[in-house]
Amino acid sequence: MKRNPTYLPVVAAAIGPDGEGRWLMHRRPAGKAHAGLWEFPGGKIEPGESPREALVREIAEECGLRLDPGAMRERGFAADHPDTRQDVRPILLLLLHCAVWDGEVRSLEGGEWRWCSLAEISQLPKPPLDARLAASFSG
Numbered sequence: 001m002k003r004n005p006t007y008l009p010v011v012a013a014a015i016g017p018d019g020e021g022r023w024l025m026h027r028r029p030a031g032k033a034h035a036g037l038w039e040f041p042g043g044k045i046e047p048g049e050s051p052r053e054a055l056v057r058e059i060a061e062e063c064g065l066r067l068d069p070g071a072m073r074e075r076g077f078a079a080d081h082p083d084t085r086q087d088v089r090p091i092l093l094l095l096l097h098c099a100v101w102d103g104e105v106r107s108l109e110g111g112e113w114r115w116c117s118l119a120e121i122s123q124l125p126k127p128p129l130d131a132r133l134a135a136s137f138s139g
């Protein structure tokens with residue numbers, strides 16, 4: 001029986017204070033997959049990490065914010081269809097809402113950062129899974 005390739009787990013953050021409806025978006029830098037598109041920031045979950053641990057690490061590395069894992073809530077997920085080529089792993093993208101953090105945003109690994117309203121996010125060009133997650137915010 002043909003088996004699907006193993007999903008690559010990726011975690012992303014909807015960072016924003018409760019009730020304000022603005023979220024921190026990251027524009028992927030040149031030279032990377034999906035360069036120039038706007039994503040909910042985050043990255044791959046390493047073996048042995050929980051999604052919350054991975055998110056704290058990725059966000060600290062990318063923009064210097066220190067997220068409070070106790071203030072994270074599951075917000076949704078989106079997954080690729082498995083590719084028929086065995087060398088391309090489908091992505092499982094988990095989205096966590098984080099309403100509490102410390103620090104100021106700095107671009108530590110390239111790319112652009114912007115606080116955006118949902119209306120602005122809907123207009124930004126996004127990778128496919130981020131687009132589906134963003135659409136789920138408006139119901």
Ligand SMILES: Nc1nc2c([nH]c(=O)n2[C@@H]2O[C@H](COP(=O)(O)OP(=O)(O)OP(=O)(O)O)[C@@H](O)[C@H]2O)c(=O)[nH]1
Pocket residue numbers: 010012032033034039040042043044091093127128129130
């Ligand atoms: N956020 C997001 N990532 C996606 C989508 N589709 C897809 O293949 N990916 C891939 O999922 C991976 C996300 O991990 P990452 O953010 O740590 O990737 P990266 O290229 O910045 O990191 P790296 O330099 O460590 O490989 C990237 O390879 C990205 O291209 C999508 O729709 N949304």
